[in-house]
Amino acid sequence: MAAQGVFITFEGIDGSGKSTQARRLADHLRAIGRDVVLTREPGGSPGAEEIRRLVLEGDPDRWxxxxxxxxxxxARRDHLEKTIAPALAAGKAVICDRFADSTRLYQGITRGDLRGVVDQLHALMIGREPDLTFIIDMDPALGLARAKGRNGAEERFEDFGEALQQKMRAGFLDLAREFADRCVVVDGNRGIDAVAADVARLADGRLG
Structure with missing residues (x-):
């Protein structure tokens, strides 16, 4: 795995702290000598960042x-071509804030019965799963309050409300069982340092 690089993703509901934990893990891995690329979805490459603005801003019913x-x-295909695949080929650790699991839920389950479509497109155009996925589990009401408290422009999905976040939390826990070989659930209802310590310990154990 090390020779080909390692691909780690963070998933969770909005406001769960996954972005912070992705940064903390990147810092940890760099401190122990790994070459790390920290990226995000949607985004992570110039073309994908343009698509990010289309999907995360505006009215909830825009698309x-x-x-x-x-x-x-x-966006994911461009991200894979321009950022993820080259970094992995160079033997780097790629840490990504969200990946295909988010699409499996946000578009595939919680807003319609489209999981099969998501998986078909993923197999056809992406064909890659992470080596390790951290699912930061968070109380939906607390997560939504955190997310809305950022007062940013990218709140289109937060504007769907707590009901969507409840469905998302249940969906992520289901995914953790479905992909038990790569998914690890971490309790995010704690302080940042406590969560980061668990993530670092689990990552070190998985990656050797």
């Missing part, structure tokens, strides 16, 4: 779930 699947897959 249908079907259209979003196509946009996210296009």
């Amino acid at each position: 249908s779930a079907e259209t979003e699947i196509l946009l996210f897959t296009a």
Whole structure:
């Protein structure tokens, strides 16, 4: 795995702290000598960042779930080509804030019965799963309050409300069982340092 690089993703509901934990793990791995690329989705490459603005800003009803699947897959393909695959080929550790699991839920399950479409497109255009996925589990009400408290422009999905976040939390826990070989659930209802310590310990154990 080390020779080909390692691909680690962070997933969770909005406001769960996954972005912070992705940064903390990147710092930890760099401190022990690994070459790390920290990236995000949607985004992570110039073309994908342009698509990010399309899907995360504006009215909640701006796009249908079907259209979003196509946009996210296009962004992910560009991200894979321009950022993820080259870094892995160079033997680097790639840490990504969200990946295909988010699309499986946001567009595939919580807004319609489209999981099969997501998986078909993923197999056709992406064909890559992470080596390790951390799911930061968080109380949906607390996570949504945190997310809305950022007062940023990218709140289109937060504007769907707590009901969506409840579905997302349940969906992520289901995914953790479905992909038990790569998914680890971490309790995010704690302080940042405590969560980061657990993530670092688990990553070290998995990666050797």
